[in-house]
Amino acid sequence: MTITRDETVEINRKGWDKIASLFYGGTALPRYGPLAVTEDQLHLIDDLTGKAVLEIGCGSGHSLEYLYRERNAAELWGLDLSPEQIRFSREFFDSKNIKANLVLGSMDENPGIPENHFDCVVSIYSLGWTPDLPRTFELVNCYLKSNGVFIFSWEHPAYRCLSYKADSAEYVFTESYLKDGPEIDPSWKGVEIVLHPRVMSTYINRIIQAGLVLERLIESDVNMDVAREQDYAPDKWYSVPRAKLIPTTFIVKARKPK
Numbered sequence: 001m002t003i004t005r006d007e008t009v010e011i012n013r014k015g016w017d018k019i020a021s022l023f024y025g026g027t028a029l030p031r032y033g034p035l036a037v038t039e040d041q042l043h044l045i046d047d048l049t050g051k052a053v054l055e056i057g058c059g060s061g062h063s064l065e066y067l068y069r070e071r072n073a074a075e076l077w078g079l080d081l082s083p084e085q086i087r088f089s090r091e092f093f094d095s096k097n098i099k100a101n102l103v104l105g106s107m108d109e110n111p112g113i114p115e116n117h118f119d120c121v122v123s124i125y126s127l128g129w130t131p132d133l134p135r136t137f138e139l140v141n142c143y144l145k146s147n148g149v150f151i152f153s154w155e156h157p158a159y160r161c162l163s164y165k166a167d168s169a170e171y172v173f174t175e176s177y178l179k180d181g182p183e184i185d186p187s188w189k190g191v192e193i194v195l196h197p198r199v200m201s202t203y204i205n206r207i208i209q210a211g212l213v214l215e216r217l218i219e220s221d222v223n224m225d226v227a228r229e230q231d232y233a234p235d236k237w238y239s240v241p242r243a244k245l246i247p248t249t250f251i252v253k254a255r256k257p258k
Contacts, residue, residue, distance in 0.1 A: 003182055008131040008194045009081065009106050011184070015191040016082035020060075022189060024088060027125040028062035030070070032153040033249025034238035035227060036220035039066075044151050044216070044253050048073040051119035054143055055079070056107045056136070057126020061089035061100065067122070068098055076100040077113060081129070108132035108139070115142045123152035125249075128196055131182065133203070137210035144256040150212060153251045156219060157200050162246055164235045171234075171245055203252065212254040219247045 003011075030039040039045060049072040055064050058078030067073040076093075078100060080086050086102050093100045105111035107123075107130040121140050130136040140150050163174040179197040186192050207214055222243045234241050238248055 003184065003194060005108075005131045008182055011192055011194050012129065012131075013081050013083075015188070015193040017084040018191050019189045020082055020084040020088060024060045025062050026059070028059065029066040029122070029124055031124075031226070032251050033125055033155065033220065035222050035231060035240065035243045036153070036247070036249035036251075037218070037223050038226070041223075042218070042251070044251070045071055045120065045122075045149070047071060048120060050074050052077070052117055053120045053122065054113065054118045056121065056123045056140070057081075057129060058089055058102070059085050059126065061092045061102075063122060063124045064089075064100060065092070065096060065098065067120075073120075077103065077118070079103045079105055079107065079111075079113065081106050106131065108135040110139055110142070113139075113143055116145055118143050119145055119148050121148070121150045123154075125153055125155070127152045128154040128198070131194070131196070133196075133198065134206050134209065137206050137212065141210050141212055141256055146256060147258045148256045150254045150256070151252065153249055154203075156247045156250045157198060157203075158246050159242075159248055160197065162242060164239075164242065166235060169234070171242060200250070203250075207252065207254050211257070213257055214252065214254050216251075216253040218251040220249045220251065221247070 052075035053067050053073045054077040056079045058080045064076045086104050089102050103111055158177050161173050161175040161177050162171050164171055180199055182194050182196050184194055227240050232240050
């Protein structure tokens with residue numbers, strides 16, 4: 001079944017509005033992903049005193065609040081597809097008495113974000129939802145000032161391919177890693193959603209083609225410091241035994257050339 005970009009955006013907007021509360025305060029800085037290394041360990045983000053930061057796929061706003069509190073960011077902007085997520089973010093920042101510019105829209109469009117303005121753009125476990133990856137990276141390049149930094153994390157493309165078989169108590173590959181394109185899941189977290197499996201080379205090549213310079217690619221080891229007792233269950237999606245075979249998360253740092 002072929003699905004258009006506009007259909008994708010509409011389905012995912014409706015879906016995320018329904019399930020936004022399930023992810024409130026979820027994966028956010030200093031965490032880069034489930035069972036993954038953290039910003040406190042990696043130190044990818046420099047001091048942001050007097051600087052502007054944008055998060056694409058800002059969710060409930062917790063990563064931006066971290067950058068304000070721990071990296072002294074002076075100007076906060078957040079973009080999200082879901083009106084419900086924007087509402088959560090607005091309420092969260094109001095409760096902290098923090099000023100933030102929150103914009104509703106898809107990652108592959110600019111609904112009013114200033115260009116050549118940001119010292120840092122981040123996307124924490126959100127970027128993979130974009131319906132148009134090349135356009136999203138092009139926009140990131142436009143948003144950044146010269147020498148600005150772009151940092152994002154997302155589920156490792158190979159992680160979805162591995163499944164646990166309880167009858168044999170082993171992990172096996174059940175999906176092709178080479179899938180690259182949108183697919184509809186009629187009941188993801190109980191809602192219809194459009195997923196975007198992509199291979200690692202798609203992300204890397206599109207970053208380069210957008211004119212950004214790749215500085216680091218991290219395929220995270222299991223961070224045992226954050227593992228809880230329930231994370232050892234082998235049939236859990238994000239689990240320690242599964243993450244020891246394939247990383248849950250990859251992290252990219254890129255820069256706009258001077």
